[in-house]
Amino acid sequence: MTIVEQPKASGTTGGAAPRGALDAAALRADFPILDQEVNGHRLVYLDSASTSQKPNVVIDAVSAYYREYNANVHRGIYTIGEKATAEYEGARARVARFINAPDSHEIVFTRNATEAINLVAYSWGRANIDRGDAIVLTEMEHHANLVPWQLLVQEKDGDLEFVPISDDGLLRLEVFEVLLHLKPKLVAFTHVSNTLGTINPVRQIADMAHAAGALVLVDGAQAVPHVPVDIEALGVDFYAFSGHKMLAPMGSGALWARRELLEAMPPFLAGGEMIREVHLRRSDWNDIPWKFEAGTPAVGDAIGLGVAADYLTALGMDAVRAHERELVAYALEALPRAVPDIAVYGPMDLDLRGGVIPFNLPDIHPHDVAQILDRYGIAVRAGHHCTMPLHERLDLAATARASFSVFSTNADIDALAAGLVEVERIFRG
Amino acid sequence: MTIVEQPKASGTTGGAAPRGALDAAALRADFPILDQEVNGHRLVYLDSASTSQKPNVVIDAVSAYYREYNANVHRGIYTIGEKATAEYEGARARVARFINAPDSHEIVFTRNATEAINLVAYSWGRANIDRGDAIVLTEMEHHANLVPWQLLVQEKDGDLEFVPISDDGLLRLEVFEVLLHLKPKLVAFTHVSNTLGTINPVRQIADMAHAAGALVLVDGAQAVPHVPVDIEALGVDFYAFSGHKMLAPMGSGALWARRELLEAMPPFLAGGEMIREVHLRRSDWNDIPWKFEAGTPAVGDAIGLGVAADYLTALGMDAVRAHERELVAYALEALPRAVPDIAVYGPMDLDLRGGVIPFNLPDIHPHDVAQILDRYGIAVRAGHHCTMPLHERLDLAATARASFSVFSTNADIDALAAGLVEVERIFRG
Amino acid sequence: MDDLYRDYILEHYRRPHNFGVLDDATTSHEGSNPLCGDRITMQLGIRDGKVAEVAFTGRGCAISQASASLLTDEVKGMSVEAAAAYRADELLDLLGIDISPARLKCAMLSLETLDAALADLDASASPAAVAAEEPA
Amino acid sequence: MDDLYRDYILEHYRRPHNFGVLDDATTSHEGSNPLCGDRITMQLGIRDGKVAEVAFTGRGCAISQASASLLTDEVKGMSVEAAAAYRADELLDLLGIDISPARLKCAMLSLETLDAALADLDASASPAAVAAEEPA
Ligand SMILES: Cc1ncc(COP(=O)(O)O)c(C=O)c1O
Numbered sequence A, B: 001m002t003i004v005e006q007p008k009a010s011g012t013t014g015g016a017a018p019r020g021a022l023d024a025a026a027l028r029a030d031f032p033i034l035d036q037e038v039n040g041h042r043l044v045y046l047d048s049a050s051t052s053q054k055p056n057v058v059i060d061a062v063s064a065y066y067r068e069y070n071a072n073v074h075r076g077i078y079t080i081g082e083k084a085t086a087e088y089e090g091a092r093a094r095v096a097r098f099i100n101a102p103d104s105h106e107i108v109f110t111r112n113a114t115e116a117i118n119l120v121a122y123s124w125g126r127a128n129i130d131r132g133d134a135i136v137l138t139e140m141e142h143h144a145n146l147v148p149w150q151l152l153v154q155e156k157d158g159d160l161e162f163v164p165i166s167d168d169g170l171l172r173l174e175v176f177e178v179l180l181h182l183k184p185k186l187v188a189f190t191h192v193s194n195t196l197g198t199i200n201p202v203r204q205i206a207d208m209a210h211a212a213g214a215l216v217l218v219d220g221a222q223a224v225p226h227v228p229v230d231i232e233a234l235g236v237d238f239y240a241f242s243g244h245k246m247l248a249p250m251g252s253g254a255l256w257a258r259r260e261l262l263e264a265m266p267p268f269l270a271g272g273e274m275i276r277e278v279h280l281r282r283s284d285w286n287d288i289p290w291k292f293e294a295g296t297p298a299v300g301d302a303i304g305l306g307v308a309a310d311y312l313t314a315l316g317m318d319a320v321r322a323h324e325r326e327l328v329a330y331a332l333e334a335l336p337r338a339v340p341d342i343a344v345y346g347p348m349d350l351d352l353r354g355g356v357i358p359f360n361l362p363d364i365h366p367h368d369v370a371q372i373l374d375r376y377g378i379a380v381r382a383g384h385h386c387t388m389p390l391h392e393r394l395d396l397a398a399t400a401r402a403s404f405s406v407f408s409t410n411a412d413i414d415a416l417a418a419g420l421v422e423v424e425r426i427f428r429g
Numbered sequence C, D: 001m002d003d004l005y006r007d008y009i010l011e012h013y014r015r016p017h018n019f020g021v022l023d024d025a026t027t028s029h030e031g032s033n034p035l036c037g038d039r040i041t042m043q044l045g046i047r048d049g050k051v052a053e054v055a056f057t058g059r060g061c062a063i064s065q066a067s068a069s070l071l072t073d074e075v076k077g078m079s080v081e082a083a084a085a086y087r088a089d090e091l092l093d094l095l096g097i098d099i100s101p102a103r104l105k106c107a108m109l110s111l112e113t114l115d116a117a118l119a120d121l122d123a124s125a126s127p128a129a130v131a132a133e134e135p136a
């Protein structure tokens, strides 16, 4: 792991570089995948919002688990089983520390953010949402924080309402204020938009929701890898996120929820580990968090998540955020300079925007943009990014999206800019 | 991978060694974890029924994915994304081939067998089980194939019935016959018992259930790693299993179900990937199997599962079965010779028993047995093995259990026998 | 390296053939590929058991647009049966480029929409009636 | 290498102290550790605010049985308050062996059951009544 403890002297970090600013170019050595050529060009990976790349420490932690102490957890009274359990529960503690959760037993390991949100929808939702009850979402939600609530209100005959967005992708809180008169049971929204990059004012929204008597669920999938997340400071009730977007293995993710809520919630998935006692026709449940972890967990992936959390902590999430903010600033300048007709969406205020640049070139479909960029080893995403209603709202069929991570550099953006020039050359012929 | 293509000449394989019998001792080189000392003794891993160890090819396939082509699947129009998608879908095809499923789209990737069974209970179950409807299970089910059905019948006011077992751990099919007069909607049972090793006559039970109009779900968690499984020949409707018990990574597992069933079933987890179109208040679903794979899947783990399936296929599941049968035969002789007061449970007919040896030493708690064995590097499991009702039925507080895999050898059993002698020496003191 | 963007593909994308709306379509269908936001509406004018007229509208990537342009050229004048029997591999040959799995849906959207439009036709007319319409 | 199975632990396991049933228990509780199938019933005879009599029955591993044997010896004669305040680390010291996390539940079952029995006592008597019973 490579961390430059001193602020960089050069201009690229801007005047007020935070202590311990990232040296992303040096960090790249930690990510073996980046050391390859794709179609004769170095890989320029700009799809971290979809899934991030993994550093050696994470990859190696997973293989070390399989090579040295692979065993089921919470069961074996033997050396490698005890070690596996200690590392698995240790990972839970690391993840709790990473988001400043007061109690590691409030962390439930899941496959991803999607499963974490479904867990709440099935367990809390089916026990608490009745006919006519409202749930307030926003127009910018990822399908993962939309479709589970659609299923729930369909089953319960409840009501979904949506906080609209402004044209530059900010939540219209004055409308939210009005929606709160419906006395919703739950307000669920994304911390950072995966499509527009918008960083929502979580604390403010949570306070408004709580004042109206609602619980608050936040989809943190795009926040934990990119901005400092402090659960205590956010003041929310449920917080869901994916590991694989924060440098951890695929198959890792977590739900944080307040202890009282988790304790009161009925189980979701049922089977081994989540029980205390089983009889043929009735069972009692285990303590939290295990009550929500039925069956053999993805032990290696969870251990990798713990290592990724420590890796990010060592980098410093303030430094990560500052780094990505600079990348966005650089991209917002460099891309229009290269292709002046580019349309970039989302908030233009750098304080309100994470490391996500959605864009279109006029009359060129994003699929074609992505496909041609691939010729130059550049990986961007094209499509609706699992936010179809947001695309409908913005009247866009699809967008291309470049997104950043700790290992992204201005050189990546330069490559993208050059690639887009090529796209235009080919299409404008 | 090491496969001896010719039957061994020596006596250890018995007279009628199958073609291509396993050379387990040679195979051990494929499993790096086995090459270590625990408490000064070589690791003797006898807890494969809990989770198996993983061969190098599987561990390396997972790290290669992260080092070379980690990307989200079904989304990226770029080289590593297309490779990730091809390998992920390729793994599905490998798994389908492994169990002789007619159509790889009938394989849904899950975290484990538990999630696969819950998927059926939530999706098929909630749509099809109504008040008073019966589901027939057996007394030997793992909690994973019991508790989900308890939750379902509690919600729907349905009825659970249980096929009892004989004292030697066989299903009492004459009682099953009578239970079928209840016209159950579903009969769900384990292919191989994780506690007793009993191999149930799946085809016969399935035919009886179908004749009575029931669908059939089989929990194959203990079958796929140990006996040849041919979905077409079994004639069942749902088949659930875990990858991590069949040499694959933790976090991998699968549900197989008949296409028509999967197509008719409503979705379970909701979010990205499982949708075709999303609007604010309604959505359409993707084709199977993706309809049931919401969110970012555990891509690396699934790829590892495909590799493990191929590894087992190369060994030959007939050879694996023959090998484990010999181990059981050896253990059933060697253990009582070493500790004559040992009680071993389960069927004594080798044809009806997989590689699982549950046992007790009189007046010594299995926890103490396991703890002392660990001094000698021997890993066995002690407890109720997630089959509390079965333990109640057999009037056992707990059992110790030794279980085998492809890499288990007679030498492991000799070590266990010697260890048990030590346990007795310490306790009988 | 892909060579998807050959000149004739781009040419079909920029100036697609048969792009427009029929006044008196016998059958029409809107197909979509939600993953990329592509949408195509395919309209057919059937006369004497033949695809007398065909037109499409919609938005999409170069591959899907070029594919619709080429496909509509191809099926114009075909018998309904021949059009319905038109195969994916024929369309791929027609496109003449290597389509990666990720883009296959783009390339196939026009054919799927055509098939759906023809299926609508079957559903509205009884098979006998369709047969009677056809020349012997 | 563990040294859980020291002679005195095995001795307590083989011949546990205070193993049996009280005829006139003031409070009793059954605790269980379902993971290993251990069960302990702890009975207390409280007189003058003191644990005058204590007995347990049940089945379990050597650790849980030895722990119950040692603990019951220890709390006999203690005031109810002192018994309720008895801490896990004191019990671990008493056991005098290194307990791995996996076995902690075994070691603690007796103490948890004792605590539950004492809590039942609290619940049945009002705090005032309990206080009144106690010598000043
Ligand atoms: C028969 C049986 N079914 C189901 C399971 C549950 O498997 P998993 O924990 O991988 O979901 C097991 C594993 O212990 C098992 O042995």
Ligand SMILES: Cc1ncc(COP(=O)(O)O)c(C=O)c1O
Residues within 6 Å of the ligand: A049, A050, A112, A113, A114, A115, A142, A144, A145, A190, A192, A193, A194, A219, A221, A222, A242, A244, A253, A386, B272, B294, B295, B296, B297
């Ligand atoms: C904002 C947001 N929420 C939820 C998700 C779903 O994450 P996963 O696929 O890991 O469940 C994503 C990932 O695309 C996301 O960006």
